Amino acid sequence: MNSAEFRSLFLIVINCVQIIISSNDIFQCPTCGLICDDNIENTLSHFNIVHTCQGTMGEVGPVGLKGEQGNPGPHGVSCDCDDFNELQSQLEHLHEDLLEYKKYSKTEFFEWKEAQNGLWYRLSQDQLPFERARSTCLAENARLASTGIRNHTIRKEILVGIPPLALYVGFDDIKEEGEWVWSDGVHEAKRRKDTLWRYNELNNIGGNEDCAQMYIVRQSTGDVVLNDVPCWVPTRYVCEYEP
Structure with a gap:
């Protein structure tokens, strides 16, 4: 692919992303793909571009602050404790x-x-x-x-x-x-x-x-x-x- 072809493909992808964002048709999936159909101007019919989303796992974050103490529970039922x-x-x-x-x-x-x-x-x-x-x-x-x-x-x-x-x-x-x-x-x-x-x-x-x-x-x-x-x-x- 020469530079002209790459630039043309890049513009098509950008145009597709803008149309999807403007129509609120944004979704997430394990492999995060962008799909453009043949109704989008200046795009290829059923053009798919797929990227692998999952990268390396990040470091574990610090432990959060201790939460506030909850309200006391209800009183228990009294019993005959003589025995x-x-x-x-x-x-x-x-x-x-x-x-x-x-x-x-x-x-x-x-x-x-x-x-x-x-x-x-x-x-x-x-x-x-x-x-x-x-x-x-x-x-x-x-x-x-x-x-x-x-x-x-x-x-x-x-x-x-x-x-x-x-x-x-x-x-x-x-x-x-x-x-x-x-x-x-x-x-x-x-x-x-x-x-x-x-x-x-x-x-x-x-x-x-x-x-x-x-x-x-x-x-x-x-x-x-x-x-x-x-x-x-x-x-x-x-x-x-x-x-």
């Missing part, structure tokens, strides 16, 4: 008890172990209501502890390494109100000085305290006291096996 608060409180107490166990527990009686009296004992690491604790012991052909609990020497042996806490033992008046019986069949001692009840116990508050919890006063000496509580209270417990 949640109670569960959270129980969880916190359980966590505290667990820390106490990790800190103090050195006892060998978390597994079945024979004591000096020839009976076997196991201290629980879970908390259960009285009836479930009793059933758990029975499932192992055992009972909630009684015989060894009344013996100061045996108490001292099986409670060594246990932090001050409460444990269910086999002592209750479930069958007959006021008639406290140990799980080995022994009835409550008639003389106060022969019992393990804490001062001002037993008091049967609310009329439904039918099960005995044993509080460890000093595990190194085997000193304990008993307190009557409602049987539904989850508590750790001691099982006793008699071969």
